Amino acid sequence: xxxxxxxxxxxxxxxWFACYLTNGVHLLFYxxxxxxxxxxxxxxxxxxxxxxxxxxxxxSEVAPIRWLGKLYTSMVRGIPDIAFFLFFVIVLDQGIxxxxxxxxxxxxxxxxxxxxxxxxxxxxxxxxxxAPQWVHEGYNFGLAVFTFALVFxxxxxxxxxxxxxxxxxxxxxxxEAYGLSRRQTFWRVLVPQMWIYALPGLSNVWLILIKATPLxxxxxxxxxxxxxxxxxxxxxxxxAYPHPxxxxxxxxxxxxxYLAFTRVSEIVLGRLTRRLSRGQxxxxxxxxxQEGAAx
Amino acid sequence: xxxxxxxxxxxxxxxxxxxxxxxxQDITLCDQIVLIGxxxxxxxxxxxxxxxxxxxxxxxxxxGKASPRAALRKPAEWFVFVFRGSPLFIQFFLxxxxxxxxxxxxxxxxxxxxxxxxxxRWLARAWLGALIVLFLNTxxxxxxxxxxxxxxxxxxxxxxxxxxxxxxxxRFRKILLPGMLRLGWPGxxxxxxxxxxxxxxxxxxxxxxFQQKGDALYYAQYFADRTFNPFIPYPIVALYFxxxxxxxxxxxxxxxxxxxxxLPQAQRTRLRxxxxxxx
Numbered sequence: 001x002x003x004x005x006x007x008x009x010x011x012x013x014x015x016w017f018a019c020y021l022t023n024g025v026h027l028l029f030y031x032x033x034x035x036x037x038x039x040x041x042x043x044x045x046x047x048x049x050x051x052x053x054x055x056x057x058x059x060s061e062v063a064p065i066r067w068l069g070k071l072y073t074s075m076v077r078g079i080p081d082i083a084f085f086l087f088f089v090i091v092l093d094q095g096i097x098x099x100x101x102x103x104x105x106x107x108x109x110x111x112x113x114x115x116x117x118x119x120x121x122x123x124x125x126x127x128x129x130x131a132p133q134w135v136h137e138g139y140n141f142g143l144a145v146f147t148f149a150l151v152f153x154x155x156x157x158x159x160x161x162x163x164x165x166x167x168x169x170x171x172x173x174x175x176e177a178y179g180l181s182r183r184q185t186f187w188r189v190l191v192p193q194m195w196i197y198a199l200p201g202l203s204n205v206w207l208i209l210i211k212a213t214p215l216x217x218x219x220x221x222x223x224x225x226x227x228x229x230x231x232x233x234x235x236x237x238x239x240a241y242p243h244p245x246x247x248x249x250x251x252x253x254x255x256x257x258y259l260a261f262t263r264v265s266e267i268v269l270g271r272l273t274r275r276l277s278r279g280q281x282x283x284x285x286x287x288x289x290q291e292g293a294a295x
Numbered sequence: 296x297x298x299x300x301x302x303x304x305x306x307x308x309x310x311x312x313x314x315x316x317x318x319x320q321d322i323t324l325c326d327q328i329v330l331i332g333x334x335x336x337x338x339x340x341x342x343x344x345x346x347x348x349x350x351x352x353x354x355x356x357x358x359g360k361a362s363p364r365a366a367l368r369k370p371a372e373w374f375v376f377v378f379r380g381s382p383l384f385i386q387f388f389l390x391x392x393x394x395x396x397x398x399x400x401x402x403x404x405x406x407x408x409x410x411x412x413x414x415x416r417w418l419a420r421a422w423l424g425a426l427i428v429l430f431l432n433t434x435x436x437x438x439x440x441x442x443x444x445x446x447x448x449x450x451x452x453x454x455x456x457x458x459x460x461x462x463x464x465x466r467f468r469k470i471l472l473p474g475m476l477r478l479g480w481p482g483x484x485x486x487x488x489x490x491x492x493x494x495x496x497x498x499x500x501x502x503x504x505f506q507q508k509g510d511a512l513y514y515a516q517y518f519a520d521r522t523f524n525p526f527i528p529y530p531i532v533a534l535y536f537x538x539x540x541x542x543x544x545x546x547x548x549x550x551x552x553x554x555x556x557x558l559p560q561a562q563r564t565r566l567r568x569x570x571x572x573x574x
Contacts, residue, residue: 080532090519
């Protein structure tokens, strides 16, 4: 990075750290923070969409759809989320390969499960075994994001279902009295009003999601935890920058990063809540009205 | 191998008693159920002890947070902020690295009739190190619940207490504490459920499972890796945890009824599931 970094062993402390913290592997470490943000940026909207679909399904008239929605909504209730993470990643991986196997190798006669093995034909391998490294990494990341969305979709579904129930019944009855169909009532009356009831819960899900991002490490992604472990481990003198075991300091850095991230989120979400409760017939909206009237 | 044999071999495997080698070939359903159940011993151990110790520390923290004195309030606020604002996963890593760096020392503690040597290297083991992290973590979450409950105690209750001449300790013991517990109990029930879920993180963060003595999820992952079939071990874990959750709800529900027994039916605080507490 800097010109004076050519011979690190001769540098004094400040310059040594300047060189150390900007060497190649550290740049990869900083990039892995982007992985965290990328995960959040993709998983959060997807989870919200899953949650919305499940919450609407749980209110459906058709019994099987309702049961499915309720099952998904109550999924996170009694079971640890890590179990889901470990479970879904394998299930998705095997499920995709199984489908590809049926589509591409219809005349394969041997069973797919042979004892402790899961065998599909070569064309069904996803991603193909000859694919470049980045395809494999991208595929794994995609699986991880989908798993996150699936698990946190259940959390979001819980919140949204509660919010839909919290919209005053009179509103829906009025809509019916005006002759709106079920679909129109849902989209024009229920959905616009439910967000303010959902927001406290959704804020919570967002904070939960942030705090769950280190679990990417469990799914085999090279994320911040991976790099912190990798870089912090002690380096002997054969390396350019020898140092003792510094993992403690790296993890302290991650702790501070997450504290700052959740704190900033809290502040932003607090502002958003204030903004959305303007003019709403809730306690928060009423307080704002009185403030406005007093001023 | 029959089910009884698996029970004998692996029933207490997570504590290091029984067959040393984990099942490798011809893994039966019984093996999976027994070994994962044996792992649950650790989950229950972590959850139960952290919950018991955390309850008292959380009350102290909640009172500290509500204190008008900054010297008490600030440390409590920071403690709660740090443990609630950061992922438990990172806390485990950080604590483990810190514990490993400690010098290896032994302290003799004389109990009068027998002596035990307390060693700092125990801190780097899951049974103590992870328990401490879980204890601190649940204390912070519970403190926040109790603090909220403390602030929600009706003003009238305190005025009535004053009128009756309650003050200091007796006011806390007779008025504040029951009120706080009663109002905070539904939230505390959720916290207990999620604490038990969080115990599955112990062996997936940095604490190593010595001699493959792990918790339920550790064994489930072992079976999933070995049989390449996730559809059996993970549902077994799920069922065990659903059972634990139901037990928690039953026990906490009984306490809830006891705390609310003086109130008319309509005013009782209800147990409601709110998935707000995950680390």
